[in-house]
Amino acid sequence: MVKRFREPIYVTRPVLPDIDSVNDAIGKVWVSKWLTNGGLQHKELEKQLQNYLNVDHISLFNNGTLALVLGIKALELTGEVITTPFTFPATVQALDWNHLNPVFCDINPKTLNIDADKIEALITDKTSAILGVHVFGNPCEVGKIQQIADKYNLKVIYDGAHAFGTKIKGKPIGSFGDMTMFSFHATKLFNTVEGGALTFHDEEIGEKLALLKNFGLVSSESVVLSGLNAKMNEVQAAIGLEVLKLVDQERVRRDKVRETYEKNLADIPGIRIITGLKNKSSSYQYFVIEIDASKYGRTRDWIHKELEKYNVYTRRYFYPLCSDFHWYKHLDSAQPENLPQAQKSVQQVLSLPYYGDLELESVEGICRILREMHTSAPFLIPIKD
Numbered sequence: 001m002v003k004r005f006r007e008p009i010y011v012t013r014p015v016l017p018d019i020d021s022v023n024d025a026i027g028k029v030w031v032s033k034w035l036t037n038g039g040l041q042h043k044e045l046e047k048q049l050q051n052y053l054n055v056d057h058i059s060l061f062n063n064g065t066l067a068l069v070l071g072i073k074a075l076e077l078t079g080e081v082i083t084t085p086f087t088f089p090a091t092v093q094a095l096d097w098n099h100l101n102p103v104f105c106d107i108n109p110k111t112l113n114i115d116a117d118k119i120e121a122l123i124t125d126k127t128s129a130i131l132g133v134h135v136f137g138n139p140c141e142v143g144k145i146q147q148i149a150d151k152y153n154l155k156v157i158y159d160g161a162h163a164f165g166t167k168i169k170g171k172p173i174g175s176f177g178d179m180t181m182f183s184f185h186a187t188k189l190f191n192t193v194e195g196g197a198l199t200f201h202d203e204e205i206g207e208k209l210a211l212l213k214n215f216g217l218v219s220s221e222s223v224v225l226s227g228l229n230a231k232m233n234e235v236q237a238a239i240g241l242e243v244l245k246l247v248d249q250e251r252v253r254r255d256k257v258r259e260t261y262e263k264n265l266a267d268i269p270g271i272r273i274i275t276g277l278k279n280k281s282s283s284y285q286y287f288v289i290e291i292d293a294s295k296y297g298r299t300r301d302w303i304h305k306e307l308e309k310y311n312v313y314t315r316r317y318f319y320p321l322c323s324d325f326h327w328y329k330h331l332d333s334a335q336p337e338n339l340p341q342a343q344k345s346v347q348q349v350l351s352l353p354y355y356g357d358l359e360l361e362s363v364e365g366i367c368r369i370l371r372e373m374h375t376s377a378p379f380l381i382p383i384k385d
C-alpha cells in the first residue's frame with residue numbers, strides 16, 4: 001500500500017527564476033521609466049525568442065488568446081474554419097471573436113490532433129482556413145494539412161500553445177502554416193507570467209499585427225483600423241528574459257521525469273503514453289496517458305478522483321470537448337456521432353504531474369499507486385464512478 005503524499009503534488013509548477021534575478025530585471029524597467037509600448041525588454045525578448053524558436057518573424061502579445069484572436073483577424077478570414085474539438089476553449093473562442101463558424105473535425109487516435117485524413121470531406125465553398133492544435137506538443141500532420149490547404153486555397157493557422165521548442169525532423173514548429181500561436185501562460189513550459197506570441201512568414205502581417213494590438217494607431221493621432229490593446233508589457237518581457245535562461249535546463253530535468261514515468265508505467269495493462277511519440281522532438285509541456293478501462297479495470301475518472309486521496313492532482317485535459325459547448329450544439333459537425341474518436345479520447349486522457357522540480361521518488365510513487373489501482377481493480381465487474 002502506497003501512502004498519501006505529505007505535500008500535494010499538482011499537475012504542474014511554473015518555471016520560476018531566482019527572486020533576486022527577477023528584482024534586478026524589474027529594476028532595469030524601473031530605472032528606464034518605460035513600462036510598456038515596445039521598450040527595451042520587449043525588443044530584447046522578441047529578438048531572443050525569434051532566435052530560440054528559429055522563425056522568420058515573431059510578434060509578442062499580452063496573452064496567447066489575444067494573439068490568436070488578432071492573428072486570425074490579420075488573415076482576414078471569412079465563413080468557416082475547420083478545427084479540432086479536442087483543445088483548450090481559447091482555440092475555438094478565438095474564432096467566435098472573429099465571427100467565424102467552427103467546423104469540428106475528428107481527431108487522430110494516436111496523436112489526438114486534428115485528423116488530416118478527415119479534413120477534406122468538411123471543406124465547403126465557405127471554408128477559409130484550417131486551425132490545427134499541436135496537442136500536448138505532439139505536432140499535427142503539417143505536410144498533409146498544407147497539401148489540402150494549397151489545393152483549396154486555404155490559410156493554415158496552428159495553436160502551438162503546448163509546442164514551445166517542438167521540432168519536426170529538425171524543423172522548428174513555428175515555421176509551418178501561415179501562422180503559429182504560442183502561449184507564455186504561467187503553466188506553459190516557457191512563461192512570462194501571462195503572455196503569448198505569433199510567428200509567421202509574411203512581413204506585412206507583422207505590420208498589421210502591430211496595429212491590431214495597439215488600437216490601430218499608426219501615430220499618436222492617426223487611427224487606421226479597429227484594433228485592441230494586446231501588447232506585452234516591459235515587466236512581462238523582463239521576467240520572460242530570466243525564464244528563458246532556464247528553459248533548456250527545465251527540459252533536461254523534465255526528460256528525467258518522463259524517463260522515470262515511462263520505465264515504471266511500461267508494463268501496466270491499459271495505460272498508453274501519448275506524449276513523447278517516437279522521432280518527434282518533444283516540447284516537454286505535459287506527460288499524458290490514455291487509460292483503456294477494459295484492460296486497466298478502472299475508468300480515467302475513477303483514477304483521477306482516487307489519486308486525490310493520495311494528494312496527487314491530475315488534470316483531465318481537455319474535458320469537455322469544445323464541440324459540447326452549448327452554443328455549438330446545433331452544429332452538424334458538433335454532433336457526437338460525427339466525432340467518435342474525440343468522444344472516446346476525451347473519456348480516457350489524463351495529464352500526470354510534470355515539472356522539473358518533481359522528485360523522481362514521487363514519480364515512482366505515483367506509478368506504484370497506478371499499478372496498485374490496476375492490480376486491485378474489480379476486473380470486468382461493472383465500474384461505478
Ligand SMILES: *Cc1c(COP(=O)(O)O)cnc(C)c1O
Pocket residue numbers: 063064065066087088090091133159161162182183184185194195196
Ligand atoms: C494555454 C492555452 C491557450 C491560451 O493561452 P493563454 O496564454 O492562456 O491565453 C490556448 N490554446 C491552448 C491549447 C492552450 O493550452
